[in-house]
Amino acid sequence: MNTRSKLLMASVASAGLILTGGLATQRAFADETTANTSPLSSLVTKMAAKFNLKEADVQAVVDEVKAEKDVEMKKMAEDRLSQAVTDGDITQAQKDLITTKQTEVETKMTEIKKITDDGDRRAAMDQLMADVSKWAADNDISGKWLRFAGPGPKGHGGPGGHGGRGEKMMMMRDF
Numbered sequence: 618m619n620t621r622s623k624l625l626m627a628s629v630a631s632a633g634l635i636l637t638g639g640l641a642t643q644r645a646f647a648d649e650t651t652a653n654t655s656p657l658s659s660l661v662t663k664m665a666a667k668f669n670l671k672e673a674d675v676q677a678v679v680d681e682v683k684a685e686k687d688v689e690m691k692k693m694a695e696d697r698l699s700q701a702v703t704d705g706d707i708t709q710a711q712k713d714l715i716t717t718k719q720t721e722v723e724t725k726m727t728e729i730k731k732i733t734d735d736g737d738r739r740a741a742m743d744q745l746m747a748d749v750s751k752w753a754a755d756n757d758i759s760g761k762w763l764r765f766a767g768p769g770p771k772g773h774g775g776p777g778g779h780g781g782r783g784e785k786m787m788m789m790r791d792f
Contacts, residue, residue, distance in 0.1 A: 694719075698762070707762060714756050715763075722749065 657679055665672040698715060701707045707715070725745055732738040753763055 701762065707758070711756065711758055711762075715758065718749070718752060 661675045661679055662672060664670070665675045695716075698707070698712045702709050702712050722745065729738055729741045729745065732741055749763060750760075752758075753760065
């Protein structure tokens with residue numbers, strides 16, 4: 618690979634990292650199962666065309682950066698929960714429950730993302746939110762530790778936030 622190609626791929630990786638980080642909080646309802654509906658698909662296409670690269674190569678770099686960012690975000694969430702146990706804010710048993718529930722919610726979110734009808738998808742999301750709220754109450758876990766269960770309307774940050782179309786976030790990694 619020549620210097621120009623390496624420089625372009627580094628630029629693509631940097632752009633992917635920046636955009637992936639910014640879009641990570643807006644993914645609750647983005648259908649990322651196909652390239653045509655991925656929030657980054659048009660960027661990948663445009664960058665490949667602009668720099669005369671293979672679209673698959675650009676997509677591979679973006680996917681790699683996204684995967685690295687996901688690992689980093691999960692580690693941060695784990696560290697935050699561990700610190701909460703150390704500080705006495707939650708017990709180890711509660712941390713374990715939260716971690717298990719996180720995996721369960723992520724699995725259910727994958728299923729919900731596949732629902733094509735907006736009304737049905739929102740109903741499924743509302744049901745999941747209700748289930749998580751009940752679970753938290755049953756396990757004496759404060760909503761403070763349920764960021765994966767959603768900050769509320771208008772996405773991240775409540776009304777008028779930058780979360781998009783009014784959906785509720787479901788990712789613990791968005792702490």
